[in-house]
Amino acid sequence: ITAGETWSEFAIRQADTMKSLRLLLAALAVVTAVLADHHEHDHEAQIDKLLERTNKITHDIYDFDSKLDARLDPARIRRAGSLKHRVEELEEHHCPEHSHQCGGDDPQCISDLFVCDKHVDCRNGEDEKHCTLPTKEGDSFVGDVVYDNCTRRRPQHITIAIESVTVHKYYPASPDIHAHIEIHTDTDDEEAHASLPADGIYTFAHDELYLYPPEDDGLALLGEFDGYDFDHFDGYIIHESSHKACAHFVFTRKK
Numbered sequence: 001i002t003a004g005e006t007w008s009e010f011a012i013r014q015a016d017t018m019k020s021l022r023l024l025l026a027a028l029a030v031v032t033a034v035l036a037d038h039h040e041h042d043h044e045a046q047i048d049k050l051l052e053r054t055n056k057i058t059h060d061i062y063d064f065d066s067k068l069d070a071r072l073d074p075a076r077i078r079r080a081g082s083l084k085h086r087v088e089e090l091e092e093h094h095c096p097e098h099s100h101q102c103g104g105d106d107p108q109c110i111s112d113l114f115v116c117d118k119h120v121d122c123r124n125g126e127d128e129k130h131c132t133l134p135t136k137e138g139d140s141f142v143g144d145v146v147y148d149n150c151t152r153r154r155p156q157h158i159t160i161a162i163e164s165v166t167v168h169k170y171y172p173a174s175p176d177i178h179a180h181i182e183i184h185t186d187t188d189d190e191e192a193h194a195s196l197p198a199d200g201i202y203t204f205a206h207d208e209l210y211l212y213p214p215e216d217d218g219l220a221l222l223g224e225f226d227g228y229d230f231d232h233f234d235g236y237i238i239h240e241s242s243h244k245a246c247a248h249f250v251f252t253r254k255k
């Protein structure tokens, strides 16, 4: 404690220091993991790209809703709640990039890395309240095509089976996901099946699953949960380089 400083000021300063330390630790852990990683993927760069893209895609997803509704199963009427949540998210998002709005009547921004990292950072505790991973080992999701302008096989359905999940000690906000993408194509001419192993990450701050391209076509999969209904997500096939979506599937959890 320094001269002229009250105990409460001292406590706040200490808390800020702890947060900075944790951020530094998280950053170091990411760097270490990248260095130790045998994959060609740079996790930190991938996370940066993901976060950058999310803002653009949120707007696109919102636009998609009216088109989507025409194709949806009546059982998804409860999406009304999801839509409300999404509108609130759009209204409330006044935080800088790579940061998370705590919400409620007490606006506060925290780093995305602090969402679901097992420490309470938001004054209202919101950052640790919705931390159930929707893509657990053994889960699978079936995607129905909305449009597809780019995949080689043009399937009507894609299945994503989650094989394993690794939660890192120092940055639990983005667990590693290992999955299998099952593609079944059935046309008049041929019937084909492909099973592609795919690695990726789940980001709690954005309720987002990202699978790196399983093939050499540079096509990755971005799965956007709406933060409310974790039995469905919008799956976009995107060009890894430009992040432009060229196919869209609506995924439903397989019971």
Ligand SMILES: [Ca+2]
Pocket: 114, 115, 116, 117, 118, 119, 120, 121, 122, 127, 128
């Ligand atoms: Ca936290």
